[in-house]
Amino acid sequence: MQRQARMLELLQELVNIDSDSYNKTGVDQVGKRMIEAYKGIGFKATLLPQKEYGNHIVLRDDAAINPSILVLAHMDTVFPKGTTATRPFSTEGDYAFGPGVADMKGSLVTTLFAMERLVERNEEARKEVEILLTSDEEIGAPSARSFIEAHVKGKKAVLVMEPARKDGSLVTFRRGGGRYTLKVYGVAAHSGNEPEKGASAIEEMAHKTIGLHGLSNKEIGIQINVGMIKGGVAVNTIADYAEAEIDVRISTKEQALEVDQAITQLCQTTVVPGTSIKLEGGLTRPPMERNQETVALFSQIKTIGQKLQLNITEASSGGGSDASFASALGVPTIDGMGPIGAGFHGQDEYLELSSLESRSDLLYETIKSLVQA
Known part of the structure; x- marks a missing residue:
């Protein structure tokens, strides 16, 4: 099966799992599916068990020792249990719809496939990546914050997989x-x-x-x-x-x-x-401030985008994300590294299917570049 078709198949599976922040069963179901997928490419999963919310998950290549890059994503959505029964995953042309399709089930897909490419090409960079999947981002990360801050320390960069804005922009500032x-x-x-x-x-x-x-x-x-x-x-x-x-x-x-x-x-x-x-x-x-470190990291990713024939621009957001916790610790952080979408948290939320591969490639090339720098 071709890469795009495999991405679409996994996206549909994930979107059709109800996983709002208070639905521990649903979030853990998403987590179980991701663990299974990463096991298939030689990544080891470490569970961070939670009683009230879904379990957080740390993923690393089996050969990783002290990864220098943190990829941060979340498995929870804002849509209550039962939403997928009335509004399941669907597509129309280049657009996919469904609860959490962009924020951020699509990003779970692009992250996995970027890692798969690193493994397939036997890139040394695969050993430098640590992935943290959290379960309560949409409600302010009450249980995840301490884990995020612990895993950010010592990293040279943090890539946050919130969806890119509808014009493809990455996020360099959040209130x-x-x-x-x-x-x-x-x-x-x-x-x-x-x-x-x-x-x-x-x-x-x-x-x-x-x-x-x-x-x-x-x-x-x-x-x-x-x-x-x-x-x-x-x-x-x-x-x-x-x-x-x-x-x-x-x-x-x-x-x-x-x-x-x-x-x-x-x-x-x-x-x-x-x-x-x-x-x-x-x-x-805390706010994610547009500081010198963020600007430098953005410039590096923009150059990578040009090589991929992607016009990478930057944007600010009034909404919060887990990027703020990383940025506040002084580690260079870029948000919006996921696929392109809009309408987040609403019935009209959508994801551009054509951006699944291109944004996965951008993540792959960014990780390689950061390791080589």
Whole structure:
């Protein structure tokens, strides 16, 4: 079977496995399939068992001793169990569709086939690659972060297999961020008979929402968004409880402490008498900053792309990825090394099938170049 057909066959198999971050069974099924595939090319798998989330997996060639390059990918998606039953893998022309087809089942395929080529051609570079497949990237890597940081240390480069942007761009900058939950406690009372006995948690939440949004600063890349609010039990009852989910985005490491302190300070006092506040959460991902090391690595990959007749450009992203953890440790990191796609996390997510081979070749040539440098 030709390479493209084999890639397509594996892609269909992976996409049709439900593997949202909280579906340990599904993620582990994807992991089992990848272990099996890598075993076929002489790679050894080491499981990093998890109780709550899927198991993380480290993959190395049998002859590898101290790999210098980390290839980072994730097996989880955002789509809940049952999605593949109603919207399974499909193709139309040069496009493939299905839950997680681009983010990032396609990248699991291109990574495997790049490694296969290294093995087939008996490239010494195969011994310099360590692959880390994680299970909870889509929810901020609560269990994977420590493993990512441990495996990044000592590496000369990290290649993150998030999909390339729809124009084929690699990602050289990502905003960091985190999530907070704000809980406001009030005093319930009938809004008609005895409103003076109540203290509205919703009113206090309104003050806090305005205050939190006021901490945003678009000019320097700080964005704070109260995205979800719930509270109250009836329209004629003063609410004794309200809760909000807050999304925070930052652009530099220095902003992390500043923003966290500003949010904490805002939530230390109340405006509405009789209410109290509890703030939970924090900043969980540092930004992936476009530093000199990243620019140099991008330039190297761009040159490799030219030899492959690929026009490699760079882009920034407001969303987070595990690339941030690697970049924050000072190791040259490039994101978006996977195949080309768009519509991530939505029903219209797609992957360009023609990019499967070309982006696998780009990864193969990049690894060879990094080892030779």
